[in-house]
Amino acid sequence: MSEINPTGEATNIGTSGSGDVLIDLSNIPLKPLGKREISQLEMALIIGTLYRPEILELIHDPVERSTWVDSLAVAAGAYARMKAGLPVSQIAEELGRSETTIRSHLNMKTKAGKLIHETYEKLKKGELKLLIPFIKAPAAGFEDQIKVLKEELEKQREKNRQLETRVNELTELLKHRENEVQALKEEVNRLQNELEAKSKELNTCIDNNRLLKERIDGFMKNLYKVLEELQNTINTG
Incomplete structure (x- = not known):
């Protein structure tokens, strides 16, 4: 038979022996x-x-359960929207996650992303049929367990949002520091160029002073020679 689930889809449901x-x-x-x-x-x-x-085994642990359910939910939401042709920016906005997180799931860099991709491939091949034990009546406290799971999931989502916010803040701070370092490098290069220019100017001045000294020394020698000749002329006169 077919049933309409809460999302409005028709799902074929049957029973085994x-x-x-x-x-x-x-x-x-x-x-x-x-x-x-x-x-x-x-x-x-x-x-x-x-x-x-393997997932059923993982979610026996309450801590792992909240983490995995949230990760799988985000990965599945991202994958379904990607298959609908939505851009990453819109997917991130709709799911309340960063574009980096969405890309990691879609590119199968996360375990959740890989699992969702494998499930999609089974869907694509028409191989996804689930055999679920039929429970006639819910166990005692079932509603309370669901409530606890929802609370754990919401707490985990809030932690993830806080972590992503912190990561974004640190990323911005890192960019700011990188810009400061780049500015310092440029200032150092400017000072080095200025120092080289001043060094060349100083060397030029030293060379000019040496040439001037040589010219003065030559002039003084000639002057002494002229004075000596003049003195000799006076003495012989």
């Missing part, structure tokens, strides 16, 4: 058009990834 629920996500739009189809692909990527055995 053991009573487990089989969810077929092969009809999810791979190149979504509009917000509705983006949400469909986003949710399929999240669900398809969360039910991978």
Whole structure:
């Protein structure tokens, strides 16, 4: 049978012989058009990834759970929007993350980005079918657990926002320091050039003084010679 989930998508749901629920996500739009189809692909990527055995193992730990759920949600949201043709700047704005974070997920530089990409490839090949144990009644305290998970997720998101803000501040500070260093280098180069020019000027003055001294010495020799001849003339006269 088909059911309409909260995003408005039609999902094929059946049951296996053991009573487990089989969810077929092969009809999810791979190149979504509009917000509705983006949400469909986003949710399929999240669900398809969360039910991978290694992820189920990770989210048993409350700390890992909040981190992974948030990372997978951001990566899935970014991937679905990218497939819809949205630019990175718009994706970052819609998801409340930096463009660097979005690119890291889309370029599969993060574990979450790699997992979401693998899930998308399964969707693309029509291989994404989930067999989920059917639970007739929720366990006691199920709503409380969901509430705790939501609170943990929101706390983690807030921490991520604070960290990204701090990273941006440090990046700006680094750029400012780099500009200061560059300005100092330029000032040092200017002073070195000025020093070289003054050194050349000083050497020129020294050379000129040497030549002038030589000319004065020559003039004095000639003067002494003339005076000596004049004295001799006076003495013989």
